[in-house]
Amino acid sequence: MNEFALWLSQTYPSVLIQTHNSWMIPTIQSIHIAGIGIVLVSVFMMDLRILGLAGRDQTLRQTTSRFGPWLMWALVALLVTGALMVIGEPVRELVTFSFWFKMVLVAVGTVIAAIFLRTLKRNDQRWEEAVTERASIKLMAVFTFLVWLAVIVLGRLIAYDHIWGAWSPAQRL
Amino acid sequence: MEISAVLQSIENTSIASSIRDSLYLFPMLESMHVIGLAIVFGTIAIMDLRLLGLASVNRPFHKVAADILKWTWIAFIITFLTGGLMFSTNATAYFHNSVFQAKMALLLLAGFNMGIFELTTGRTLGKWDTSPSPPRAAKRAAVVSLTLWIGIIFLGRWIGFTTSHSQPKEDTAPQINLDDLFPGAADDSKAPAPPETPKN
Numbered sequence: 001m002n003e004f005a006l007w008l009s010q011t012y013p014s015v016l017i018q019t020h021n022s023w024m025i026p027t028i029q030s031i032h033i034a035g036i037g038i039v040l041v042s043v044f045m046m047d048l049r050i051l052g053l054a055g056r057d058q059t060l061r062q063t064t065s066r067f068g069p070w071l072m073w074a075l076v077a078l079l080v081t082g083a084l085m086v087i088g089e090p091v092r093e094l095v096t097f098s099f100w101f102k103m104v105l106v107a108v109g110t111v112i113a114a115i116f117l118r119t120l121k122r123n124d125q126r127w128e129e130a131v132t133e134r135a136s137i138k139l140m141a142v143f144t145f146l147v148w149l150a151v152i153v154l155g156r157l158i159a160y161d162h163i164w165g166a167w168s169p170a171q172r173l
Numbered sequence: 174m175e176i177s178a179v180l181q182s183i184e185n186t187s188i189a190s191s192i193r194d195s196l197y198l199f200p201m202l203e204s205m206h207v208i209g210l211a212i213v214f215g216t217i218a219i220m221d222l223r224l225l226g227l228a229s230v231n232r233p234f235h236k237v238a239a240d241i242l243k244w245t246w247i248a249f250i251i252t253f254l255t256g257g258l259m260f261s262t263n264a265t266a267y268f269h270n271s272v273f274q275a276k277m278a279l280l281l282l283a284g285f286n287m288g289i290f291e292l293t294t295g296r297t298l299g300k301w302d303t304s305p306s307p308p309r310a311a312k313r314a315a316v317v318s319l320t321l322w323i324g325i326i327f328l329g330r331w332i333g334f335t336t337s338h339s340q341p342k343e344d345t346a347p348q349i350n351l352d353d354l355f356p357g358a359a360d361d362s363k364a365p366a367p368p369e370t371p372k373n
Contacts, residue, residue, distance in 0.1 A: 041215025054240040153204040
């Protein structure tokens, strides 16, 4: 991974971002943060609906068709801006424990969201109202929100990877 | 009391120094700040998109607001408190940092914009609550709000790239530099310092 990061840092797109880093990196990071806001709140509103804490005048499906597309498109935007950050600062991103742990949790969060939205689409209204009463689904809603919170914390910790001590690959460089 | 003395006494509080001395506290505060502002921005965006007639158009405005505004305020309080604690660690530098000042100015403007909306268009809510396309003044307030909040995010991120360069090194009081406290912190230390600024 170290070799890959070093190789990537010498490619043209990486050099391009590095030479304009004084404005490019903060700009990409800011767009990334705005995207995080959309992802987190989309998940939050769907979870609140499942928990019965918001949007009770709407069916679950009305809530998911309101926020599901925003969630998925914002995730795409995060993937693009995230990839740009990796290209721009490969060593800073790839040679960290926080980054890879974050990627695992992003995968977990995305898979849960995709399965949830898909299952919901396939079933009728009665099913979705019954399903929101299930304790396991409510628990899942809380778990999903916590996963995304952890993703945010790990994203910030990429800048402070040394706090992981020996777990941080940067310590062994 | 002089403002510099006030700032100095903020930096000297035990809470500020324990944040500076800790390896974990500052990153944790930053993370909570990001979580808070993500919720603030995301929830405000939902309100603004409703005002613009671009989303949630089939729901009355007051229902959208009732679901959302309490979370906006809770998240804003979290963001304000964590931001205040981060400020306390290096109050003098942040206070004199022009990016920080600009961010505070935009926050004030966002507050004014909200206040004006509440006192004018918000008063006539009964007339357009269920309308998929609220009055022009509401749309204007929504555009201003979205623009300001995006600006606030940009400036906030920018502060991280400027704090350590905001004051000359030979400045008076015991200057604490975040970079010295987090020597491995790639982010704000390795990040785009203007080439003419010497790294300490």
